[in-house]
Amino acid sequence: MTPEQFRTxxxxxxDRIADYLATVERHPVRSTVxxxxxxxxxxxxxxxxxxxxxAVLADLDRVILPGITHWQHxxxxxxxxxxASGPAILGDLLSSGLGVxxxxxxxxxxxxxxxxxxxxxxADLLDLPPRFRTDADGAGGGVIQDSASSAAVVAVLxxxxxxxxxxxxxxxxxQTHSSLEKAARITGVGVDNVRxxxxxxxxxxxxxxxxxxxxxxxxxxxxxxxxxxxxxxxxSTTAVxxxxxxxxxxxxxxxxxxVDAAYAGVAAVCPELRWLxxxxxxxxxxxxxxxxxxxxxxxxxxxxxxxxxxxxxxxLSILPEYLRNTATSSGEVVDYRDWQIPxxxxxxxxxxxxxxxxxxxxxxxxxxxxxxxxxxxVAGRVADDTxxxxxxxxxxxxxCFRPLWPGMSTTDSNAATMTLLERLNDSGALFASHTKVEGxxxxxxxxxxxxxxxxHVESAWRRIVAxxxxxxxxxx
Amino acid sequence: MTPEQFRTxxxxxxDRIADYLATVERHPVRSTVxxxxxxxxxxxxxxxxxxxxxAVLADLDRVILPGITHWQHxxxxxxxxxxASGPAILGDLLSSGLGVxxxxxxxxxxxxxxxxxxxxxxADLLDLPPRFRTDADGAGGGVIQDSASSAAVVAVLxxxxxxxxxxxxxxxxxQTHSSLEKAARITGVGVDNVRxxxxxxxxxxxxxxxxxxxxxxxxxxxxxxxxxxxxxxxxSTTAVxxxxxxxxxxxxxxxxxxVDAAYAGVAAVCPELRWLxxxxxxxxxxxxxxxxxxxxxxxxxxxxxxxxxxxxxxxLSILPEYLRNTATSSGEVVDYRDWQIPxxxxxxxxxxxxxxxxxxxxxxxxxxxxxxxxxxxVAGRVADDTxxxxxxxxxxxxxCFRPLWPGMSTTDSNAATMTLLERLNDSGALFASHTKVEGxxxxxxxxxxxxxxxxHVESAWRRIVAxxxxxxxxxx
Numbered sequence: 048m049t050p051e052q053f054r055t056x057x058x059x060x061x062d063r064i065a066d067y068l069a070t071v072e073r074h075p076v077r078s079t080v081x082x083x084x085x086x087x088x089x090x091x092x093x094x095x096x097x098x099x100x101x102a103v104l105a106d107l108d109r110v111i112l113p114g115i116t117h118w119q120h121x122x123x124x125x126x127x128x129x130x131a132s133g134p135a136i137l138g139d140l141l142s143s144g145l146g147v148x149x150x151x152x153x154x155x156x157x158x159x160x161x162x163x164x165x166x167x168x169x170a171d172l173l174d175l176p177p178r179f180r181t182d183a184d185g186a187g188g189g190v191i192q193d194s195a196s197s198a199a200v201v202a203v204l205x206x207x208x209x210x211x212x213x214x215x216x217x218x219x220x221x222q223t224h225s226s227l228e229k230a231a232r233i234t235g236v237g238v239d240n241v242r243x244x245x246x247x248x249x250x251x252x253x254x255x256x257x258x259x260x261x262x263x264x265x266x267x268x269x270x271x272x273x274x275x276x277x278x279x280x281x282x283s284t285t286a287v288x289x290x291x292x293x294x295x296x297x298x299x300x301x302x303x304x305x306v307d308a309a310y311a312g313v314a315a316v317c318p319e320l321r322w323l324x325x326x327x328x329x330x331x332x333x334x335x336x337x338x339x340x341x342x343x344x345x346x347x348x349x350x351x352x353x354x355x356x357x358x359x360x361x362x363l364s365i366l367p368e369y370l371r372n373t374a375t376s377s378g379e380v381v382d383y384r385d386w387q388i389p390x391x392x393x394x395x396x397x398x399x400x401x402x403x404x405x406x407x408x409x410x411x412x413x414x415x416x417x418x419x420x421x422x423x424x425v426a427g428r429v430a431d432d433t434x435x436x437x438x439x440x441x442x443x444x445x446x447c448f449r450p451l452w453p454g455m456s457t458t459d460s461n462a463a464t465m466t467l468l469e470r471l472n473d474s475g476a477l478f479a480s481h482t483k484v485e486g487x488x489x490x491x492x493x494x495x496x497x498x499x500x501x502x503h504v505e506s507a508w509r510r511i512v513a514x515x516x517x518x519x520x521x522x523x
Numbered sequence: 524m525t526p527e528q529f530r531t532x533x534x535x536x537x538d539r540i541a542d543y544l545a546t547v548e549r550h551p552v553r554s555t556v557x558x559x560x561x562x563x564x565x566x567x568x569x570x571x572x573x574x575x576x577x578a579v580l581a582d583l584d585r586v587i588l589p590g591i592t593h594w595q596h597x598x599x600x601x602x603x604x605x606x607a608s609g610p611a612i613l614g615d616l617l618s619s620g621l622g623v624x625x626x627x628x629x630x631x632x633x634x635x636x637x638x639x640x641x642x643x644x645x646a647d648l649l650d651l652p653p654r655f656r657t658d659a660d661g662a663g664g665g666v667i668q669d670s671a672s673s674a675a676v677v678a679v680l681x682x683x684x685x686x687x688x689x690x691x692x693x694x695x696x697x698q699t700h701s702s703l704e705k706a707a708r709i710t711g712v713g714v715d716n717v718r719x720x721x722x723x724x725x726x727x728x729x730x731x732x733x734x735x736x737x738x739x740x741x742x743x744x745x746x747x748x749x750x751x752x753x754x755x756x757x758x759s760t761t762a763v764x765x766x767x768x769x770x771x772x773x774x775x776x777x778x779x780x781x782v783d784a785a786y787a788g789v790a791a792v793c794p795e796l797r798w799l800x801x802x803x804x805x806x807x808x809x810x811x812x813x814x815x816x817x818x819x820x821x822x823x824x825x826x827x828x829x830x831x832x833x834x835x836x837x838x839l840s841i842l843p844e845y846l847r848n849t850a851t852s853s854g855e856v857v858d859y860r861d862w863q864i865p866x867x868x869x870x871x872x873x874x875x876x877x878x879x880x881x882x883x884x885x886x887x888x889x890x891x892x893x894x895x896x897x898x899x900x901v902a903g904r905v906a907d908d909t910x911x912x913x914x915x916x917x918x919x920x921x922x923c924f925r926p927l928w929p930g931m932s933t934t935d936s937n938a939a940t941m942t943l944l945e946r947l948n949d950s951g952a953l954f955a956s957h958t959k960v961e962g963x964x965x966x967x968x969x970x971x972x973x974x975x976x977x978x979h980v981e982s983a984w985r986r987i988v989a990x991x992x993x994x995x996x997x998x999x
Binding site (some may be wrong): 048049050051052053054056057058061062063064065066068069078081082083084085086089091092093094095096097098100102103110111113114115116117119125126127130131132133134135137138139140141142144145146147148152153155156158161163164167168169171172193194195196200204208214216221225226228229232233234235236237284285305320335339345346347362364365366368369373374377378380389390391393397399400401404405406407408409410412450469481482483491494521 | 524525526527528529530532533534536537538539540541543544545554556558559560561562565567568569570572573574576577578579583586587589591592593594595601602605606608609610611612613616617619620621622623624627629630631632633634635637639640643644645647648669670672673676678701702704705706708709710711712721732748758759763768791816821822823838839841843844845849850851855856864865866867869873876877879880881882883885886944956957958967975979
C-alpha cells in the first residue's frame with residue numbers, strides 16, 4: 048500500500064471510527080451471534096489475489112460489527128470498563144505508523160524515555176511515592192505492561208528472586224483476582240503454594256490477623272513466605288484490603304507486598320479518593336493499575352511500579368550477543384525488555400501521553416468523578432427500592448445488588464437472578480455482569496465509560512426494575 | 524474528545540503517517556540522541572489543564588521523531604525486520620477504535636472467530652499441517668500472541684503439563700533464541716535444567732545425535748525430558764535445525780517438540796522455501812512464526828499453533844465466577860484467555876486479516892521473494908570481494924559476513940569490525956547489527972522491509988566497502 052493509498056483509506060477508517068463512536072448507542076450492547084456464525088460468514092480460505100480495502104470495510108459492517116459486544120456503548124456496564132478515547136486511539140495510531148521496537152533503549156530511545164516520563168507523570172497524578180519514580184540512578188521505576196496479569200507474573204518473579212531459594216508461598220484472599228493463581232501456575236510456584244487468607248465477611252477485605260497467622264505457620268513449617276497480594280478494588284465488589292496493616296506484617300516477615308489496584312488505582316487522580324492507597328507509600332514493593340480500564344486509554348496499558356527494580360531485572364535479564372550495545376553497557380539507560388515477559392515492545396507510551404495531555408489532570412479527575420457520581424446515583428435508587436438488596440460498598444464506579452425473590456430458596460433465587468441478567472443482556476439495551484458473594488448471585492453495574500450519562504444509568508435502572516416485575520408477574 | 528474532534532485530528536494523524544512513510548528515507552536511520560535527551564526535552568510534570576492535540580503533534584516532530592530509530596527506513600538492516608504496512612496499520616486502528624475485549628468468546632464473538640479464521644488462513648498459506656487448524660471439535664488450534672517469547676512460555680507450560688510431575692528438562696542449542704532460557708526462568712524450570720545441545724560447527728544446526736544422548740542421559744539420571752526447541756531460522760545466522768530428525772527423537776522419548784520459526788516461518792508462503800518446515804507436519808507439537816517480523820503486519824502479531832491444545836488449556840485455565848457464561852459452559856467456543864498469559868486481549872486479528880486480504884497470497888509471496896532476491900544480491904557482492912568473508916548460509920533475507928583485517932588477531936579484528944559497524948550506524952545512511960560465530964564478530968544485514976529496493980542494498984554495500992577502505996587507510 049503506497050503512502051497515498053494509506054492516506055485515502057486512512058481517512059475512510061478514521062471517518063468510520065468517528066461515525067461508530069457517534070452512533071454506538073444504536074447497536075444492541077451485546078452481540079447476538081451464535082457460535083460459528085461470524086466465521087461462517089467469511090471465506091474459508093485466504094484470497095490468492097489482493098483485494099481492495101473497500102472489501103475489508105464492507106465486511107466490517109456486514110460481519111464484524113454484528114459480531115462484537117460494544118464495550119464503548121454508554122450502556123455497557125459489564126465486568127469493568129475498557130475505556131477508549133480519541134487521544135488514546137490516535138496515540139496508538141501513531142505507534143502503529145512509526146512501527147518502532149522498544150525492546151532496548153538503543154532500538155528507539157524515545158520509546159523508552161517517553162515511557163519513563165509518562166509513568167512518572169501518572170505516579171504524580173496518583174500521588175504515588177517518589178521511590179516508584181524511574182530515575183536512572185534510583186532503585187525504582189515504572190513500566191507499561193499489557194495487563195495486570197502479566198504484571199502479577201513479573202511481581203512474583205521479582206519477589207521470588209529477592210526471597211532466594213526455598214519452597215515459596217504466596218498469600219492472596221478469596222477475593223484476589225484469578226490472575227494471581229494463574230501467575231503461581233505460570234511461574235511454577237504452584238497452586239498448592241498459594242494460601243488463601245480469609246476475608247472479613249462484611250467488607251470482603253483480607254483479614255490481616257489471619258494473614259499473620261498463615262505466614263507464621265509457613266515459616267515454622269519451613270516454607271519461604273514470598274509475596275502477599277493485597278487488592279485495592281477487587282474484581283467482584285471493589286473491596287479494599289487493609290494495605291497498611293498488611294504491609295506492616297509483610298515488613299515484619301520480609302515478604303514482598305504486591306498491590307493489585309488494576310481497576311481502582313486510577314481513581315487516586317481525585318484527592319478525595321486517595322484513601323484507597325493508604326499504606327502503599329510506606330509498604331508496597333510493587334503496585335499495578337490499568338489506565339486501560341477506567342482512565343481513557345485503550346487496552347493494552349497496565350502500569351506496574353516497583354520500589355526496587357533490581358530483583359526483577361535479575362530475574363528476567365539475558366543479554367545475547369546480538370543485543371549488546373554501548374548504551375546498555377554504560378548502565379545509563381533503562382532497557383525495558385528486562386521488565387517484562389516478551390522481548391519486543393510497542394510504543395505504548397504514546398497513547399498514555401496523548402491521553403494525559405489532552406485531558407490534563409483536571410479532565411481525568413472529572414472523568415473519574417462522573418463515574419463515581421453516576422454509581423452513587425444508581426446505588427441510591429437500589430437502596431430506596433425494597434425489591435432489591437444493595438451491596439453496601441460502592442465507593443468507585445461499581446454497584447452490586449441483588450433482586451429479592453420472596454419465598455424462593457437461595458438456589459432458586461440465584462437462578463432467577465441469572466435469568467433476569469440474561470433477559471437484560473438479551474434485550475440489547477444494556478449489558479451487565481454478575482458475581483457471587485456468600486452464596487448469593489449479585490448483579491454488577493460497572494459505570495465508567497466516557498459516553499455514559501445520567502440518562503443511561505436511569506434507563507438501565509428502569510429496565511432492570513421492569514424486567515424484574517415482569518418475571519415476578521409470570522406464573523411460576 | 525468528541526467524534527467530530529476525533530475525525531479532524533484523526534485525518535491529521537493519518538496525513539502525518541502518510542507523509543512519514545513517504546519521506547522516512549530522509550531521516551538518519553539510527554537516532555542520534557544521547558541518554559536522557561528525549562526526556563529532558565519534555566515537561567517533568569503532567570499538565571493540570573488539557574492541551575490541544577496540535578501540541579502533541581508538534582512535540583512529535585520536535586522530540587519524538589529525532590528520538591526514534593526508523594525501523595521502516597528502507598536502509599534499516601538491523602536485527603530482523605519489523606514490517607509495518609498500510610493495511611496492518613489500518614487494521615490496528617480499527618481494533619483501537621472498536622475497543623473490544625476478546626478474553627472470552629462471549630465478550631466479543633467476532634474477535635475470537637476472526638482470529639481462529641485468520642490463523643487457519645495463515646496455516647493454509649504456509650502449508651502447515653491440518654492438525655494445527657482451529658476447528659472447535661479438533662484438538663489443535665492457533666492463536667495470536669504478542670511475541671515468540673510469550674509463545675515459548677506457553678509452549679513450556681503445555682509441555683510441562685503433558686509431562687506430569689518431575690524434574691523437567693528443556694533442550695535447546697547454543698543458537699536458540701534467548702527467550703527459551705527466559706521461559707525456563709519464568710516458568711521455574713530453571714536455567715540449570717536447560718541443556719544446551721551442541722551444533723554442527725559448519726551449519727550451526729543442532730546435532731540430533733547429541734540431543735539423543737542428552738535425553739538418554741537425563742532419563743537415566745531421573746529427569747523428565749519435557750521439551751525440545753528446534754529453530755527454523757536462528758536469530759544469529761538463520762540456521763535451520765534438522766526438525767525431522769529431532770522430531771523422530773522427540774517422538775521416541777515422548778518429548779514435546781516446539782518449533783521456533785519466529786523469523787523464517789513466514790517464508791513458507793513461497794512453495795520453493797517450504798523445505799524449511801521439513802518434519803514439522805509429522806512431529807511438531809507447537810510452532811510459532813511472527814507475521815510482525817517479515818510478513819507486513821505491525822508488532823504485535825506472533826502466531827502460535829498447537830497440535831493438541833488441551834495441555835495448554837489445562838495449564839492456564841481458571842474460571843472465576845464473574846467470567847462464567849453459557850457459551851463457555853457449552854464447550855462450543857474457544858476462549859483465548861486460556862491460550863495466553865494475560866487475561867485481556869486486543870482484536871489483533873483485524874490487522875492480519877487486513878494484510879492477507881490486501882496483499883493476497885500472491886502479494887505476500889512477492890514480498891518475501893523480493894527480500895530473498897535482494898539478500899542474494901548482497902551475498903553475491905560479498906562473495907566476489909576478497910576483502911570480506913561471507914557466511915555461506917543465506918537462504919532467507921539475512922546475509923552475514925565479516926571484513927578481513929590482514930595481520931590482526933581475532934580480538935583486534937573483532938574490535939575493528941565493531942568500530943566499522945559503529946561508523947556505519949553513526950553515518951545515518953544505514954543501520955546494521957552484529958552477531959558472533961565461533962569467536963568472530965559478523966556483520967548482519969537483514970533485508971525485508973517493503974520499502975527496500977535494489978538501490979538501497981547497493982548503496983549500503985558501497986558504504987560498507989568505503990568505510991572499510993577508509994579504516995584500512997588510517998594509520999594504525
